[in-house]
Amino acid sequence: MLLHLPLSPFRRAAAEAVAAALGVDAVGLAVSTPPDPALGDFAVGCFSASRTLRAAPAALASRVAATFSPGPLLESAAAAGPYVNFRARRAALYADLFARTLTPGGTLVPAAPGAGQTVCIDYSSPNIAKPLSYHHIRSTVIGHALANLHRALGFRVVGINHLGDWGTTFGMILAAFARWGVPEPLTIGGMAERYVAFRKAAETDTSCGDDGRAWFKRLEDGDETARALWRRMREISLTEFDEVYARLGVVFDEVRGESAYEADMPVVLADLERKGLTSISDGALVVDLADCNMPPCLLRKADGATLYATRDLAAAVYRQEQYGFTRSLYVTDSGQALHFAQLKVVLERAGHEWAKRITHVPFGLVRLGGKKTGARTGNVVLLLDVLGEAEAQIDATVARTNPDLTPERRREVARDVGVGAIIFANLQSQREKDVDFELEKVLSFDGDAGPYLQYAHARARSVLRRSGVTDVAALASSADAARLARDEEWQLALKLDAIGDEAARAAESCEPHIVAHYLLELCAAYSRWYALGSQDATLRVLCADDATRAARLALDAAFGATLAGGLAMLGMRAPEEM
RNA sequence: GCGCCCGUAGCUCAGCUGGAUAGAGCAUCGGACUUCGAAUCCGCAGGUCGGGCGUUCGAAUCGCCCCGGGCGCACCA
The missing domain is CATH 3.30.1360.70 (Arginyl tRNA synthetase N-terminal domain)
Structure with a gap:
């Protein structure tokens, strides 16, 4: 390190x-x-x-x-x-804090660490023709947070949605369409249904396997019937995915599926063959990795069709050539560790020194009722359903606690807080831990959870609004730090000062939970300070003494701005009220 | 069988580039709102850090061996 x-x-x-x-x-x-x-x-x-x-x-x-x-x-x-x-020196630290947070565009997270560096981050990357399910949220949300984190630290970030839009799976769906027709109007649900039915049929009908492979071959060979259907599936899938991404507030810099590497793959294979790295085993083209104590890396099936590894190889080369990355991250479940280990070794053997800059960022799997999730088994919870449930619950809470909000505003808040709670729940602990999805747990919003952070933000902003101060930048120069004499104020200031180092540590180790945990502590420090005012009016931010009030408002505003920036790094919104 | 990951309070988790008395939240119990937002704050209680051996002045943290759970390991992605 x-x-x-x-x-x-x-x-x-x-x-x-x-x-x-x-x-x-x-x-x-x-x-x-x-x-x-x-x-x-x-x-x-x-x-x-x-x-x-x-x-x-x-x-x-x-x-x-x-x-x-x-x-x-x-x-x-x-x-x-x-x-x-x-x-x-307290006065110096307060002054530094105010100068860096209260000016427009100010931040405590410096852009120096990533200067001149490019990081490619492959995240979300779902397969088309299957609905986005709850387990997809992990890669999506972790990768998006890593992208935001690196961007905040000055890296040039290329967030990539590497769609699984190629492979025998689509051969199977096409074969199913051929057997049972295309369900109209075509939706992801319809595609997935055909796929599941086909897998089930394959258990008893051995002709299914050959049929699926044959259809994929037709697709690869450019058969127009196969291509047209495939294009439709891809378009419909993307439209449905975009709805979920919009809901989550997740964005990508590049959406480029596996199919985009079709033309590159023969080139990559030829290169590996020319370098003498490949061999034929049982009719398949492989790179033998026995000396690395790894099973061989399969590049081309006996029937001539390409595989996952072939496409990832081509994509890795493309990313290096296109972006010249200093770091290339792949946010996928830990079950794919072997695949990425093989990928790196093969690239290294092909003479690509940049292969060592590739890092697999694994995360544990999501279980449902103690069982592994998967479209093949039908053991899934739709992501949209979970988001909808979270929003509905928050909406009900807001209706009770903040009845003055208009219904429209309330829905906005419910979206920000509901989605935020789900995002935070997925960033709160170390990536590699497996999680068992329980709706009640994901939707418990007390204590260490997303709403706690957003509530602290809403409070801080509310105080600022009530103060009538419109020019926070002016607070930076007018605030007299000597008025901030409480230990609670100082502990909050020290926490604020630490955000840059926490963000850097999180980005370096690809662990967004470091920032999540830090923000909980930051908000705890704020809440402790804020709560002093419920016992003693002279300890409120909006106290009677003008100079003290100005100094406390500066600290309040510095906190609000820093927290909003921290939430943004995690991919969460910072509502003004809730 | 081989490889990787996880195992800390009843539950969910921090802490692991070795270091100052192992920390949060939830749940339980007890306090704090006629005035800045109680989705909050304060307190009580709760731990052989899975087990053993080793390295070290010092181990939850590093090494080895067990135990428990999970995941990978040839034509899926």
Whole structure:
């Protein structure tokens, strides 16, 4: 893993202070938070330095503290065992926060890390002719969050929806159409029905397999009947998919199916053959990977038809040639780990040094009632149904808690919050954990959940609206940080300051849950501060003292803007009211 | 059989580039709204970090071996 300096200027100053005092490299010094705020704002452990300098960590920490001289960002350093605990200059940190968040286009997430880099992210990538089901949401939402995250950090992002629009599956559906006719008007539901029926028939009727393969061959060979039907299926599917994507607020930079690589595949195969990497095994063209302790990678079936791996190979080359990526991510379920491992090895053997920049970003599967989901078994929940249910429940809640909203506005809010809750639920924990879908659980909106974050945002914005302040940028310069004397205010400020480093960590490890978890903590810090006002009116943002009110409003606005940016990184909306 | 992933409080999960007393939410119990939004906040209680051995000054975190669950492993994607 790459190590770099913290993005927060204050955290960076802490790392550099230790590095300067001890004569070690600041890169790699982890800046953490002391377990008790009374100890300090930032902590740097002297463990790694102790190994290189062959001295006791505690002695090194004392040396750092003794030689520390206050600067514009940090005011003190104290040794506590092996740690050096730093205190930031509060006025400086507040001023920095306000300057970076309250100006138009301001953000605490710097665009430097990704400068000059391009990342391709393959996400969602459903098969056409099957409805988008709940399990599709994982790739869609994780990939979209990773795209937003990288974009926020300054990367050029190419979000790719690599549609599964090619393969024997379509041969089977075409064969089913030939046997039983095309259900009109044709919908995804109709296609899927034929597919399931065909699979079922194939269990007893052995001619089905050959029939399906033959139809796919016809499709590949350009047979016009097959092509026309296939084009129709593709168009109808895309139209239905777009409805769901619009609902989720998910966008792509490139929608390019497997079929787009039809012409490239012979070229890729010829290249591999020329390089002597392929062999024929049982009539199929394969790359033997036994020396890597992997099963062979199948590139062409005995009947001449291409496979998944062939198309992904061609797509990988296309992406490198088209975009020159510095990183290429594939967000798919963990069951495909072997496929991507094979893909990388084959590309490497073909002499593509960029193959090592390809990363599979796996996630655990979604179970339904304890069983694996799948169109083949019919064990699915439609994504639209889940979204609709979430929105209906939120709509009912809003009708109760905020009866002044117009029905139209309420529906908007229900959409933002309902969809947000589903998105957040899918980003909250580590990708690789399997999840068992339970509607009641996904729709429980108390505590650590999407609505908690959006509620905090609505509150922060509501306070700002009531204040009558229209020029937040002016708050940045007029706010007197000395008026922010509460510990709760300071803890909130420290949390805000950390967002850049959290976002960078999330992007680097491809773990959006790092940001999700961070935002929960950020909102908890805000809610704790906000709640002081319900006991004591002088502690409210909108208190009687003008100068104090201005300072608190600046903090409130900084929070609102940062949270909105954080939610946007996860692909969630930040409603003004709810 | 081989390979990969997961196993932390009753439940769902953070914490895992080794480090300061293992943290949240839900559920239970007890508090806090006549005034900035209670979809909130505060508190009580709850843990042999699946088990064992090892490395280390120090292991939930690293290594090895078990146990439990899941997923892959030739013409599906």
